[in-house]
Amino acid sequence: MSQSKFPKLLDYERLKQEFGTSSTEHTASQDTTNDSDATIETIPPQNIRLTGSRLRSYAFAVLTRKEFSKAELIEKLAVYAASREEVINLVNELSEQNYQSDQRVADIVLSSQKRKGKGPQRIKLALKNKKINSDLIQEELKAIDWVEQAYQLKIKKFGNTVEKDPKLKAKQIRFLQYRGFDMEVIMKVINKKEDDE
Template sequence: MFNTEKSEKPKTLTGTRLRSYAFALLTRRDYSQAELSNKLNQYAINPDEVAELVAELAQQNYQSDQRVAELTLASQLRKGKGLQRIKQALKAKELDEELITEELKEVDWSEQAYQLKIKKFGIDVAKDPKIKAKQIRFLQYRGFSMDAIMKAIARTSEEE
């Protein structure tokens, strides 16, 4: 009765139309090479042509995995995410492992956890175990390590 299979999109793009579509995608937002290839392969007739085009766009700096990693990291930090959640977001973009490590090593995770704790719970150090547990769960969910969490919840305002 109902067609439950995804209907295959017709693959029609080659040459200039494929290039135009790639530029149209990149003008909206930055894509990693893997994401851009996947997107273009949905419509392209020749996967080899897609690979060549993506490599050319990267070489000419229209597409940059470095830029994607930096923007993703900045965005995730603004959202109050910790190391594990950010690693997950970067891996989802299929970025190189070295690039991910390079981007993440410059961040002070204890400071990030502390700033998030202040924003959510204030500057007071919790004495009540229930409140401490709530803060720990909140920061764990955000992807912070236990080490960074313990430093953040024990830190007083005089230590700044």
């Protein structure tokens, strides 16, 4: 296509001369948003330290794309902020106003890990990695039938026969332990027959 069909809408050279380097920094930060998914969060240029309303805007941009725990959000914002103290105050404020919620993150982690066939120990580990207290979902964890969860996982992987061979039993135990199930639950599962209630 010829350039005559698409005339230049802005004369960037004239803007650079008129406004100095700030316009080039602005266009550079805009360009990063279109590069890839890794830079989709409108990452500010390295030499600019965010404060006040700019930091708040960046925090909202981050939170609109994904839920973050309080600790994760502080670390993410601190990279671009001028003051860690300001970041902590902002995140506390966002948490009070329910824009950020550790409870929501904990619920998301629980449902996601449960869907992937993970047991309570792996779920607690996932929460610990996000620096979230597992007490937030203690009631939900107690309400889940972990024996049934582990049994369905065992059937999917090994079938519904009760193994007599110690090596095959050990393999099932290791598999369910790795998935985060407690030993008490595992022993019930590997000895459970299909017609057992």
